[in-house]
Amino acid sequence: MSEKIYVGVDLGGTAIKVGICNQEGELLHTYEGPTEKEKGTDAVIENIEKYVRLIVEQSPYTWDQLVGVGAGVAGFTDLRAGVILLAPNIGFRNVPIRAILEERIGKTIVIDNDANVAALGEAWSGAGKGVTDCVCYTLGTGVGGGIIINGKIYQGFAGLAGEIGHISVVPDLEAIQCGCGKMGCLETVSSATGIIRMAVEAVERGDATSLSMIESKITAKDIFDAAKAGDEVSIRIVNRAAFYLGKSMASVAATLNPERFIVGGGVSKAGDILFSKIREVFMECTPAPLQQGVEIIPAKLGNDAGIVGAAGLLLR
Amino acid sequence: MSEKIYVGVDLGGTAIKVGICNQEGELLHTYEGPTEKEKGTDAVIENIEKYVRLIVEQSPYTWDQLVGVGAGVAGFTDLRAGVILLAPNIGFRNVPIRAILEERIGKTIVIDNDANVAALGEAWSGAGKGVTDCVCYTLGTGVGGGIIINGKIYQGFAGLAGEIGHISVVPDLEAIQCGCGKMGCLETVSSATGIIRMAVEAVERGDATSLSMIESKITAKDIFDAAKAGDEVSIRIVNRAAFYLGKSMASVAATLNPERFIVGGGVSKAGDILFSKIREVFMECTPAPLQQGVEIIPAKLGNDAGIVGAAGLLLR
Numbered sequence: 001m002s003e004k005i006y007v008g009v010d011l012g013g014t015a016i017k018v019g020i021c022n023q024e025g026e027l028l029h030t031y032e033g034p035t036e037k038e039k040g041t042d043a044v045i046e047n048i049e050k051y052v053r054l055i056v057e058q059s060p061y062t063w064d065q066l067v068g069v070g071a072g073v074a075g076f077t078d079l080r081a082g083v084i085l086l087a088p089n090i091g092f093r094n095v096p097i098r099a100i101l102e103e104r105i106g107k108t109i110v111i112d113n114d115a116n117v118a119a120l121g122e123a124w125s126g127a128g129k130g131v132t133d134c135v136c137y138t139l140g141t142g143v144g145g146g147i148i149i150n151g152k153i154y155q156g157f158a159g160l161a162g163e164i165g166h167i168s169v170v171p172d173l174e175a176i177q178c179g180c181g182k183m184g185c186l187e188t189v190s191s192a193t194g195i196i197r198m199a200v201e202a203v204e205r206g207d208a209t210s211l212s213m214i215e216s217k218i219t220a221k222d223i224f225d226a227a228k229a230g231d232e233v234s235i236r237i238v239n240r241a242a243f244y245l246g247k248s249m250a251s252v253a254a255t256l257n258p259e260r261f262i263v264g265g266g267v268s269k270a271g272d273i274l275f276s277k278i279r280e281v282f283m284e285c286t287p288a289p290l291q292q293g294v295e296i297i298p299a300k301l302g303n304d305a306g307i308v309g310a311a312g313l314l315l316r
Numbered sequence: 317m318s319e320k321i322y323v324g325v326d327l328g329g330t331a332i333k334v335g336i337c338n339q340e341g342e343l344l345h346t347y348e349g350p351t352e353k354e355k356g357t358d359a360v361i362e363n364i365e366k367y368v369r370l371i372v373e374q375s376p377y378t379w380d381q382l383v384g385v386g387a388g389v390a391g392f393t394d395l396r397a398g399v400i401l402l403a404p405n406i407g408f409r410n411v412p413i414r415a416i417l418e419e420r421i422g423k424t425i426v427i428d429n430d431a432n433v434a435a436l437g438e439a440w441s442g443a444g445k446g447v448t449d450c451v452c453y454t455l456g457t458g459v460g461g462g463i464i465i466n467g468k469i470y471q472g473f474a475g476l477a478g479e480i481g482h483i484s485v486v487p488d489l490e491a492i493q494c495g496c497g498k499m500g501c502l503e504t505v506s507s508a509t510g511i512i513r514m515a516v517e518a519v520e521r522g523d524a525t526s527l528s529m530i531e532s533k534i535t536a537k538d539i540f541d542a543a544k545a546g547d548e549v550s551i552r553i554v555n556r557a558a559f560y561l562g563k564s565m566a567s568v569a570a571t572l573n574p575e576r577f578i579v580g581g582g583v584s585k586a587g588d589i590l591f592s593k594i595r596e597v598f599m600e601c602t603p604a605p606l607q608q609g610v611e612i613i614p615a616k617l618g619n620d621a622g623i624v625g626a627a628g629l630l631l632r
Contacts, residue, residue: 133473135571147571149465156573157449160606166570168563168601171487180603247484251567254482255451255463257472285484287496290476 008311009071013089019307025125031055068108070313072117110313119146121309126300134260139267209233224270246281264299324627325387329405335623341441347371384424386629388433426629435462437625442617450576455583459503508536525549540586562597580615
């Protein structure tokens with residue numbers, strides 16, 4: 001057996017997920033172990049090594065078939081230097097992870113941030129399979145993104161390309177401040193955080209909504225469920241999130257003319273009520289030639305996108 | 317002498333401009349002759365060949381040193397097929413110009429549209445020299461653009477990347493319809509056409525402005541001159557054009573994180589009153605990390621950008 005394999009690592013605050021991919025981006029095996037960030041940086045890195053060795057040992061593949069290890073991490077990374085500059089959820093600051101892992105594992109190591117890595121995973125073997133140029137949105141706590149050009153993550157000048165959550169789309173008079181300090185970012189209305197904020201505000205001011213019956217904290221799923229059941233306030237909230245997503249895609253389309261927009265993350269689970277509105281607004285705001293053949297579709301890989309994309313860093 | 321040379325052609329409605337560039341993008345010789353579009357497609361193509369042969373003959377270079385000819389044209393082009401699909405200002409429709417010119421000239425021929433070509437010229441040896449990733453705006457009758465990634469024109473899925481004039485930036489309630497059929501495009505407020513429209517409307521409704529003293533048709537230059545002289549209506553118009561340019565750049569920065577924005581075309585001649593406002597709005601709308609090291613500067617090559625960029629098509 002001479003097939004080459006690629007290990008992807010999704011380095012999260014609670015768990016480290018590792019997976020083996022083949023050259024086509026198929027996820028063949030996965031393993032998940034605790035991060036143990038409370039034990040410090042060295043322990044976390046030791047765990048990464050341990051899980052990588054373990055998954056290869058337990059697979060039908062040999063260590064020699066392993067080309068290298070890619071890792072995605074939520075935080076700021078210096079890709080060229082292979083350093084995690086700041087990753088609050090695992091407590092890393094200025095950790096030269098590439099050098100350390102290369103020394104320990106003896107294979108090529110590549111790192112990137114989680115939004116880019118998830119985008120690459122989807123582009124490689126998920127909803128973007130077969131397409132060379134696409135733009136991925138991840139709608140979670142924030143709105144992350146990744147620009148895929150010619151099959152690769154496009155980094156931009158300072159490695160910040162794909163910060164589409166910070167496209168300013170909300171008109172001044174309706175804008176609120178984003179975590180980044182600026183006004184009216186897409187993230188303020190189309191992230192799970194933004195959607196929940198709008199719902200909580202509606203309940204607090206006494207709007208007539210079934211959401212006011214929920215006794216625990218309102219979740220994004222509660223809002224989608226209520227919208228699907230016909231709750232008008234929830235429909236308005238989902239429409240607003242979708243409206244600005246569609247607007248931002250129109251803007252990205254006029255800039256990059258990608259073939260596909262891929263939308264993943266928790267909020268994308270809202271499904272058709274979200275996507276039909278996004279597409280409607282996109283068509284309304286985008287000149288016809290820039291719409292032609294362009295698709296807006298849900299991500300496919302779910303939580304595996306991070307592992308697959310991390311493995312893909314080695315190939316693409 | 318074994319230096320290689322590249323000829324660029326700027327195919328305009330009135331004149332065909334040709335120029336010789338060296339490998340560094342220096343424009344060494346230029347020649348300009350009439351387009352004679354009234355004589356039909358064949359005559360125009362014959363003129364291109366004539367001027368290309370002429371400029372090389374009259375130069376110190378030999379025909380053997382000529383690598384090929386690049387041509388930029390205002391209109392829709394199919395780059396891969398080398399066909400001008402529609403170029404109203406020279407009366408071309410479905411002209412397989414690459415095949416025809418290759419047959420006649422016997423060298424490699426490359427074509428692209430004028431906005432892309434001007435962007436490449438600026439990126440190659442103008443205001444973008446030394447920078448690999450930049451975004452060019454051309455503020456003329458419309459707002460054209462070109463995305464330069466890794467030193468090359470980025471075409472996108474259907475060859476429409478860089479249609480930044482059609483980023484929808486004007487809020488719905490203030491938006492007017494663009495030539496493309498959509499509402500609120502950047503082009504409606506930041507092109508020469510848009511600026512002149514705002515000025516004519518101000519004069520017509522009797523706003524107190526020195527522009528109402530102008531007896532001939534108001535030009536963009538009139539408006540800049542009046543703004544510099546302190547005319548408040550003109551200042552407001554220039555500020556509005558600049559405001560939406562800055563907004564659009566913030567959106568492009570969040571998507572692509574380019575190192576430089578290069579602004580050319582007639583409207584860019586407004587100079588500091590335009591640029592200082594663009595930069596101010598850009599800084600206001602863009603998260604700090606996406607601003608860092610990013611410059612917004614005027615184009616340098618003026619009308620030569622088209623010739624230089626056309627020559628550059630052969631190299632980049």
